[in-house]
Amino acid sequence: MSLVVDIRKKLGSFTLQASFETQGGILGLLGASGCGKSMTLKCIAGIEKPDRGHIELDGTVLFDAKKGINLAPQQRRVGYLFQNYALFPNMTVRQNILCGLHREKDTSVREKRLWEILQLMQLEGLEQHRPHQLSGGQAQRTALARILVNEPRLLMLDEPFSALDSHLREKLQMELRNLLKEYGHDVLMVTHSRDEAYHMCGQLAVMHDGRVLTQQDTRKLFADPHSVPAAILTGCKNIAPARKIGTYEVEVPEWGIRLRTHQPVEEGLKAVGIRAHAFRPEEPQNAAEVQWAGEMEEPFEWIMEFRFRSQSPETGTIWRRFSKNSRTEKAPVRLGVAPEQVLLLYEA
Amino acid sequence: MDWYPLWNSLRIAAISCILVFFTGILAAYYASRLPKAVKGLLDVVLTLPLVLPPTVCGYFLLVLFGVKRPLGRWLAQYGIQFVMTWYGGILAAAVVAFPLMYRTARGAFESFDETLAYSAMTLGLSNTYIFWRIRMPACRQGILAGTVLAFARALGEYGATSMLIGYTPGRTATISTTVYQLWRTNDTAGAFRWVLVNLAISTVVLLAVNLLEDRQKRTVKK
Numbered sequence: 274m275s276l277v278v279d280i281r282k283k284l285g286s287f288t289l290q291a292s293f294e295t296q297g298g299i300l301g302l303l304g305a306s307g308c309g310k311s312m313t314l315k316c317i318a319g320i321e322k323p324d325r326g327h328i329e330l331d332g333t334v335l336f337d338a339k340k341g342i343n344l345a346p347q348q349r350r351v352g353y354l355f356q357n358y359a360l361f362p363n364m365t366v367r368q369n370i371l372c373g374l375h376r377e378k379d380t381s382v383r384e385k386r387l388w389e390i391l392q393l394m395q396l397e398g399l400e401q402h403r404p405h406q407l408s409g410g411q412a413q414r415t416a417l418a419r420i421l422v423n424e425p426r427l428l429m430l431d432e433p434f435s436a437l438d439s440h441l442r443e444k445l446q447m448e449l450r451n452l453l454k455e456y457g458h459d460v461l462m463v464t465h466s467r468d469e470a471y472h473m474c475g476q477l478a479v480m481h482d483g484r485v486l487t488q489q490d491t492r493k494l495f496a497d498p499h500s501v502p503a504a505i506l507t508g509c510k511n512i513a514p515a516r517k518i519g520t521y522e523v524e525v526p527e528w529g530i531r532l533r534t535h536q537p538v539e540e541g542l543k544a545v546g547i548r549a550h551a552f553r554p555e556e557p558q559n560a561a562e563v564q565w566a567g568e569m570e571e572p573f574e575w576i577m578e579f580r581f582r583s584q585s586p587e588t589g590t591i592w593r594r595f596s597k598n599s600r601t602e603k604a605p606v607r608l609g610v611a612p613e614q615v616l617l618l619y620e621a
Numbered sequence: 622m623d624w625y626p627l628w629n630s631l632r633i634a635a636i637s638c639i640l641v642f643f644t645g646i647l648a649a650y651y652a653s654r655l656p657k658a659v660k661g662l663l664d665v666v667l668t669l670p671l672v673l674p675p676t677v678c679g680y681f682l683l684v685l686f687g688v689k690r691p692l693g694r695w696l697a698q699y700g701i702q703f704v705m706t707w708y709g710g711i712l713a714a715a716v717v718a719f720p721l722m723y724r725t726a727r728g729a730f731e732s733f734d735e736t737l738a739y740s741a742m743t744l745g746l747s748n749t750y751i752f753w754r755i756r757m758p759a760c761r762q763g764i765l766a767g768t769v770l771a772f773a774r775a776l777g778e779y780g781a782t783s784m785l786i787g788y789t790p791g792r793t794a795t796i797s798t799t800v801y802q803l804w805r806t807n808d809t810a811g812a813f814r815w816v817l818v819n820l821a822i823s824t825v826v827l828l829a830v831n832l833l834e835d836r837q838k839r840t841v842k843k
Contacts, residue, residue, distance in 0.1 A: 320739050346742035359740035363758035373744050416740075423744050 276427055276459055280316055280326035280336070289313065289323075289483040295427075299453060299460040301474030301491070303467070303506050309483040310463040314429050317461070318353045319346035331426055352425030356432045358416035360404035366415050367400040373423035386422055393452075394418045409437040410445055417449075421456065428453070430462040434469060446472045467508040471495065479503045486621050497536075500621040501544055509546040509616060510592040517542050521612070528591070529583030532559050535612040539619070546616035549576070549594035554601075556609030565604040566590045575600055579608070625791050626799040627818060629707055633795060634776040636708075637715035641771045644715075645722030646764065650752075652723075653730040671720035678716055679784025686712070686785075707793050709786040714775035722771040729763025730756070762834075769830050776822065 279292040289309040293300070302310045315321040317328055319335065322343060328336040330351070335344050360369050370387055377383045391397050394414040404412060413433065420428065433449065434442045450473055453460050464470050470477055471491060478488040481502035487494070498504040504512055513527045517538045523545055524531050532545060562582040567590065569576045575597060578590040593608065648667060652660055670678050686693045686703040696702065703709035733756060741751045757764065779797040786793040788802050796819050803812040 315739075318739070318743050320742065346739070347745045347747070349743070350745070351743055353740060353743040355736045355740055357734070357736060359734070359736040361737060361741070361755050361759075363755070372741070372746060375744070375746060419744065425743075 275329075275331065276317070276461065277327070277329040278313070278317060280313075280323035280328060282312065282316065282321070282323045282325075284312070287483055289316075291316075291480070291483075291485050292326075293478045293485050293488050295459045295461065296476065297459060298475040299450075299462055299473055300488075301470045301477045302461065302463045302480055303470045303474075303477050304463075304465060304480030305502075305506065306465055308480045310465075310480055311431055313480075314353065314431055314461070314463060317349075317427075317429065318351050319344060319349050350424070350426045352420035352423060352428040354413075354416055354420060354428070354430045354433055356435055358404075358412045358436070360407075360412060360416055360419075362404050365401050365403055366396060366407070369404070369415060370419050370422060373419040373421075376423075390418045390422050410441055413437070413445065413449075417452075426458060428456065428458055428460045430460065432463055432465070434466075442469075443472075449473070465506075467495075467506060479506060481506075481621060484621075498546070498616060499619060501546075501618050502621055504544075504546040504616055504618055508548070510549045510594075512544050512546045512618065515542055515545040515618075523615070523617070527584070527588050528581045529585070530559075530561050530581055532610065532615050533612045534615045534617060536617055538617060541619050542617060543620055544618040546618055547591075547610055547614060548616070549592040551610050551614035552591075552593040552595075552608040553610075554605035554608055556611055558609055558611055559615070560607050560609035562606055563591075563608050568604075573597060577604065579604075622814065623791070626794045626796045626815065629710070629793070630776060630795040630797070631822075633707070633710040633714050633778075633782075634772055637711045637718060637775045638768065638772040640711070640715050641719050641722045641775070642768055645719055645767065645771070646726050646757075648723050649726035649730055650756075653727055667723050668720045670716050671724075675717055675778065675780025675782075676784055679713060679781035682713060682716065682781060682785050703785060705786055705789070705793060707786065710778075710782050710793065710795060713781040713785045714778040717778050717781050718771040718774040721774055722767040725763050725767030725770065726760070729760035729767075732763075733759055765830075765833065769826065773823065773826060776826075777819075 276295045278294065280289070282289040287309070289312050291309065291313045302313065304310045312321060316323045317335070323336065323338065325338045326336070327334070330349070334340070334342050335349050336342060361372065364372070367387065370390060371383065374383050374386060377386065391400065394417065396411065396414055396418060399407065399411060407415060434445060437445060446469065462473060474491050476488060477491050477494050479486045479494070479502065486500055486503055494503065495507050498507050498509065501512060513525050515523045515525045517540070518524045518531065520537050521534050522531055523534060523538055523542065525545060563579045564582055565577070566580055567578040573596070574594055577593045577595070579593060580586065580588070580590055652663055655663065683704065684690065686696070688694065688697055688702060688704060693704070703712050737755055737759065738751050741755055777797055779801070782795060783798050788794055788798045796815055800812050800815045803815065
């Protein structure tokens, strides 16, 4: 079970140049909007045609520019869950799901499989409803049911939670993750949300400006994003240009400080990143005097904005995030960062 | 009262409406997928009959299908002659009604959510199935509106019809040419009778459309 993608497509001044492969489980394509994530999915599904390259699924060549192979979407057996779920508005839930079962010629088998999936997806009683009568979660499950009964060899999800209310989102992420575990095929999921990516995906491919920068285990990527775009996409709030001054030391001119690092600094360093929760008043290492610049209360945390004393006032503030019970009467005057928490960011 | 003009008008309108239904939808479907520049040009050509005076359309039809013209002469070998025949009226009405079908259908196709077609393709549904069972139903309101407009236009066609098939009682007379002829020959009462007939048909058509729309709204709300 594997998908190999290595394609190129030019769209005006934008060039998509995506190459990655799946290794089982859920692979997330993480990127800002407009970076080419959805276009990549469309190329895999056969809706868009790449200019060059090769797409292979489980040993079947879906597309190969050199050999002139370009299978029709109908022949690729790739399931595609669209952002808006794309349920056929003129058909009921039942008819929509039967569209996924059109290859099954035996009526009794078809009915049996329909009822199985209705049960699995908790859609019983909704068979005669039309798409506009469904809630967001029901619509998502109907669309997924329609795809799963079609038995695709690869399942692609395009921002599957973006059309849902935020309070439903996490609940459905949990449901979908459990369901996909049982499904057992490769899943490719597009998202711009780091939380979604972290919850759902075992591996992440980071896309930036039409290119796949890196493909890694999700946890490893969050621990060491390695490039500025990846740091931003994994939610790192504080990023500043930096230069190497020792094997384990960097200088950050914008903040006016030097930082000790845990990892050896390599050549080609561009910037450092420090996550907002990494700053601690009791941390002795990399400690520097800071000046309070503002704060914002969140439901369960505080965000404090500050500048280093050595930082010029016209530069941007730094964010620190901490739990409510660790808040002190007076804002701390010194903050430190453990060397392991200094993210070294290189050329993408 | 001789009912021939009613029968003739209805068959001309019905047949030309069916022709325009298919050709208009096909043209609209392919035009909506063409690159912009080509589409603009094609659009001008296909919409021209809407803005040209119907008599000018009739002129062009005569130039093309006149019995002494190459195309007209060629068709005459097979016994087909559009000039001064009742079925010539179908041609005249179809040409004039075509842009109405084409434009409304194209508008409907362009507002169609393509992801519906894409997801159907990835499910393995054939392009024919997608067109007739997904695209057309989703666009039915626009297509229905276009069909009704085309039928109404074909029924009321006068200019191109009178140029191409003239007015021969019992052979090429339609309601609109009859009204003009009767008025011209001072038969005011006769003209008025046909005006009433025309009003009745138009009212029935519009009522039918409203009914259909209401029913559609109700099923959507349910």
